Amino acid sequence: MRNCNVLKTQQTKFLNNLKSKKMKKIIFLIAIVIFPLANYAQTSIFDKFEEMDDVTTVVVTQEAFKMLAKFKSGGEEGAEYFDMVKGLNSFKVFTTENPGIAKQMSDVVFSYLKSAKLTELMRVKDKDAKVKIYVRSGKDENHVSELLMFVSDMQNKANQEAVILSLTGDIDLNKISKLTEAHIPNSGIEDKKQ
């Protein structure tokens, strides 16, 4: 019983201390120190696909882009690449040939489109596949902060494929269109954008 009382007084003392300004300050400091650690890994809604066996993923992190930006060489086109690469945060591609996962992917993409403010940039459909490209607007009309491409293969029921490509960071649409134009002439992004 005595022990219990001691505990109680300790508890009230502790609570009183907690109320004191100093204590608040300390807790605040600890929170500041711990928060960035907990938040270190950039997570996205698509990350769960990475754990699945039938999904092929490629993830390139911001560190890689920072490093690539240091390789300043290789002519004018090289310089264009490096300018573009500098602002990127992450590049992720998820591919699957499993029809069940392909369905999940399309569900996740559509729920994501609803929750995040993404606008459609372009849509291509032919007999084999549907390609949709969405962007999240950035600092001005030529910059986007996120580019999401979703490819689904709806026609071929036996071999259903889906591809999610997500690119985040400061992306200059002008540069992307220039680069794609250089590699795939008449890719059409140039006209769509205007």
Place this chain on the structure above:
Amino acid sequence: MKNYLKFAGLIIGVVLLTTACETNASLQKYYVDSKENSEFISIDLPSSILQLKDAEVSEDVKNTLETIKKVNFLALQLSETNKELYSSEKEKVTNILKNPKYKQLMRMNMGNGNVSVNYLGNEDAIDEVVIFGSDNKKGFAIIRVIGENMNPANILKLTQKIKMDEDSDQLKQLSGLLSSIK
């Protein structure tokens, strides 16, 4: 006031404990420990296997070459008997690489195989590059390129000016090993 001190002491203790655990689990320690385990295959390649094609090169190139110290190769080949060891060791390496000091450049996941590329240091001065690849049917391998302040841009330039020392015993060992796995 006493309680407050106790509380602060507890927090400091916890922080010290967690950070201490983190530094212990370094890849270097793991590498040294695993080398002694006969299940593992390990090969150390000294930087002397990289030779300049041309002796007449600039000081810059020579200095860059000197920033590369050695390459460590450690592999665990999967067999009928070591499946448990494979999964526990793979888990260990994965956990070591989760430490934020290993900055991840990229990772690939191909169903039953994984590849990740990480590095220590900063983007101008890399101290170690770690390539970790695993395949659930074959085993896993860790390749560590160890150096001191390696500059990626300079090393890229260097690659055009060097050749492998084909007479090196270690290199023969490695290529023999790789062909036996395939």
